[in-house]
Amino acid sequence: MKHHLDFEKPIIELQNKLAELKKHPEAHSLDISFAEEVALIEKKLEETKRQIFLNLSAWDRIKIARHPKRPFTLDYIRHAFSDFSELHGDRLFAEDRAVVGGFACLGPHKVMVIGTQKGRDTKENILRNFGSAHPEGYRKALRLMKLANKFGLPIISLIDTAGAYPGIGAEERHIAEAIAVNLREMMLLEVPIIAAVIGEGGSGGALGIGVANRVLILENAYYSVISPEGCAAILWKDRAAAAKAAQALKITARDLLALGLVDEVVPEPLGGAHTDPETCAETLKAALLKHLEEILAWSPAERLKQRYEKFRRFGHYLEKRPTTGEAVEAQSPKT
Amino acid sequence: MSTTSFTKKTLGLETTEPALTPPPAAPPVSSFNKKPKLAAKPKKREIPEGLWTKCPKCGTMVFDKELDENLKVCLQCEHHFPISARERIHSLVETCTFEEMDADMTSVDVLQFTGVASYTSKLQDYQRATGLKDAVITGICRMGPHRVALGVMDFSFLGGSMGSVVGEKLTRLIERATEKTLPLIIISTSGGARMYEGMFSLMQMAKTCAALAYHAQARLPYISVLTHPTTAGVMASYASVGDLIIAEPGAMIGFAGPRVIKDTTQAELPPGFQTAEFLLDHGLIDAIISRNQMKAQLIKYLDYLTGGQKAAAGL
Numbered sequence: 016m017k018h019h020l021d022f023e024k025p026i027i028e029l030q031n032k033l034a035e036l037k038k039h040p041e042a043h044s045l046d047i048s049f050a051e052e053v054a055l056i057e058k059k060l061e062e063t064k065r066q067i068f069l070n071l072s073a074w075d076r077i078k079i080a081r082h083p084k085r086p087f088t089l090d091y092i093r094h095a096f097s098d099f100s101e102l103h104g105d106r107l108f109a110e111d112r113a114v115v116g117g118f119a120c121l122g123p124h125k126v127m128v129i130g131t132q133k134g135r136d137t138k139e140n141i142l143r144n145f146g147s148a149h150p151e152g153y154r155k156a157l158r159l160m161k162l163a164n165k166f167g168l169p170i171i172s173l174i175d176t177a178g179a180y181p182g183i184g185a186e187e188r189h190i191a192e193a194i195a196v197n198l199r200e201m202m203l204l205e206v207p208i209i210a211a212v213i214g215e216g217g218s219g220g221a222l223g224i225g226v227a228n229r230v231l232i233l234e235n236a237y238y239s240v241i242s243p244e245g246c247a248a249i250l251w252k253d254r255a256a257a258a259k260a261a262q263a264l265k266i267t268a269r270d271l272l273a274l275g276l277v278d279e280v281v282p283e284p285l286g287g288a289h290t291d292p293e294t295c296a297e298t299l300k301a302a303l304l305k306h307l308e309e310i311l312a313w314s315p316a317e318r319l320k321q322r323y324e325k326f327r328r329f330g331h332y333l334e335k336r337p338t339t340g341e342a343v344e345a346q347s348p349k350t
Numbered sequence: 351m352s353t354t355s356f357t358k359k360t361l362g363l364e365t366t367e368p369a370l371t372p373p374p375a376a377p378p379v380s381s382f383n384k385k386p387k388l389a390a391k392p393k394k395r396e397i398p399e400g401l402w403t404k405c406p407k408c409g410t411m412v413f414d415k416e417l418d419e420n421l422k423v424c425l426q427c428e429h430h431f432p433i434s435a436r437e438r439i440h441s442l443v444e445t446c447t448f449e450e451m452d453a454d455m456t457s458v459d460v461l462q463f464t465g466v467a468s469y470t471s472k473l474q475d476y477q478r479a480t481g482l483k484d485a486v487i488t489g490i491c492r493m494g495p496h497r498v499a500l501g502v503m504d505f506s507f508l509g510g511s512m513g514s515v516v517g518e519k520l521t522r523l524i525e526r527a528t529e530k531t532l533p534l535i536i537i538s539t540s541g542g543a544r545m546y547e548g549m550f551s552l553m554q555m556a557k558t559c560a561a562l563a564y565h566a567q568a569r570l571p572y573i574s575v576l577t578h579p580t581t582a583g584v585m586a587s588y589a590s591v592g593d594l595i596i597a598e599p600g601a602m603i604g605f606a607g608p609r610v611i612k613d614t615t616q617a618e619l620p621p622g623f624q625t626a627e628f629l630l631d632h633g634l635i636d637a638i639i640s641r642n643q644m645k646a647q648l649i650k651y652l653d654y655l656t657g658g659q660k661a662a663a664g665l
Contacts, residue, residue, distance in 0.1 A: 181606030198559035330514030
């Protein structure tokens with residue numbers, strides 16, 4: 016019984032009770048039958064689950080997004096894609112295993128899939144640097160995306176990173192430039208690009224592979240300009256205020272959809288993606304296919320135009336209309 | 351250009367509000383902000399406040415008027431003090447040629463950010479204290495013989511953080527430059543993306559880089575100038591994709607803040623880490639140019655970068 020989150024406690028208690036009852040049938044109440052009592056507890060369990068998972072706070076969802084058993088990029092590649100052949104290296108400095116990429120099939124379509132990859136255990140996490148990429152990871156991703164563009168393969172980008180790695184080597188090899196170049200170059204790729212935030216969407220490190228025609232997000236994933244802990248440390252001078260920061264930053268999938276910052280929220284099984292990775296992968300696959308097929312029908316010029324306009328209109332500001340001098344709130348117009 | 355005189359600003363705000371990463375703990379900035387206190391030590395009470403400034407690098411007491419005349423560069427040790435966007439524009443453009451764009455654009459509290467203090471009140475405080483509407487001033491100007499699209503950031507407004515206004519004003523500037531086939535210069539100083547606008551701030555990184563992609567595709571020059579400090583979201587977007595990237599001496603430049611790196615890696619940071627000189631040594635920037643040489647050098651670069659096009663366009 017490991018890896019349970021604090022808000023799951025009532026569920027665990029009921030599950031334990033049920034298990035106990037099944038193990039020792041003689042322990043059940045005398046006035047109702049065994050089957051009835053099991054059914055009663057099962058019903059209560061279902062209700063409790065629904066109650067809890069439909070009313071999660073932003074902070075609760077972040078805990079699910081960071082769950083150690085949550086499916087990672089390679090899990091989705093295994094379940095939602097087929098025939099994956101991994102390609103390695105940035106051809107410049109190193110192979111960054113915090114970013115994976117390669118050819119794969121999504122349904123009937125040959126695609127290039129890339130994504131940030133966390134480790135399942137300590138050993139793998141050291142290899143994957145906990146999913147935080149160095150400059151080489153972003154440069155490898157761009158190399159593969161340019162390759163895909165050259166040979167007409169659509170790009171699927173799976174995002175799950177706490178952020179780009181804040182390290183000495185990363186700075187020495189210019190991680191800021193690696194991300195910035197990706198932002199610029201992804202804007203000019205003529206193939207369809209679909210990004211999906213499957214866990215953590217950590218700031219520039221996520222956006223560095225996130226410039227796309229469509230941006231999807233799993234129900235319990237988050238996408239934020241700064242980690243809630245980082246925001247709390249700066250604004251509240253207290254990392255423990257992370258739950259408050261998570262709320263204020265509006266970083267859950269539903270919040271982002273309401274703000275128009277993502278295109279679709281992909282539902283997860285009740286209890287989170289880790290409770291049923293296969294089903295979650297199937298749902299994600301269907302969503303990716305739907306968007307991919309739509310964008311495949313567009314001309315390269317249309318894909319570029321739509322991608323530009325999509326990002327061009329993000330922002331809210333006030334400006335005075337020259338004619339009236341009256342302040343108006345505006346979202347930058349679609350150009 | 352509305353302000354032509356160099357004025358010494360004593361901001362009422364002691365702490366700059368950082369953005370994506372905690373503020374760089376480099377001494378020059380904090381010392382600058384605490385300048386009025388230093389000048390008003392009990393011992394020197396007879397000296398009127400705001401006449402002298404102690405250089406945080408060499409300790410020399412510099413006469414403010416001389417410091418202003420020298421573009422806020424210490425006459426003894428060449429330490430570069432922070433300079434406001436208006437002063438910088440004045441130091442770079444030909445007199446009366448700066449046509450400001452989107453001067454009235456202001457930020458809105460789109461998330462209704464409920465922090466320790468409301469975003470709206472923060473904005474009002476900083477607008478009052480700095481006389482700026484937001485952290486960037488953009489416009490079209492002339493520098494020497496060149497018509498240039500110029501964007502200049504100001505660190506004194508919420509740590510130069512990039513929210514929707516910074517992103518939108520710069521994107522409009524870049525789009526205007528592309529449309530009018532103008533070279534572009536952006537002078538950056540920023541703690542990163544502005545937290546108060548959440549993901550809208552992050553998206554400004556993609557938005558500005560998108561506009562730059564098309565400016566670059568039109569083979570128009572873009573010079574990015576990095577000044578103290580330029581970090582995080584701004585560094586990981588438009589500031590890092592110039593055809594030329596130059597920096598002022600001693601400027602702190604990087605992606606993650608040094609404290610974050612130290613906490614994450616548990617390693618000692620190399621000497622001079624994340625300074626302009628460190629970046630130059632690692633091959634990450636084209637040149638380090640002193641503020642006093644900046645205008646002449648930028649014009650020289652533009653001479654080269656626009657030489658072919660000018661001939662072709664017959665300008």
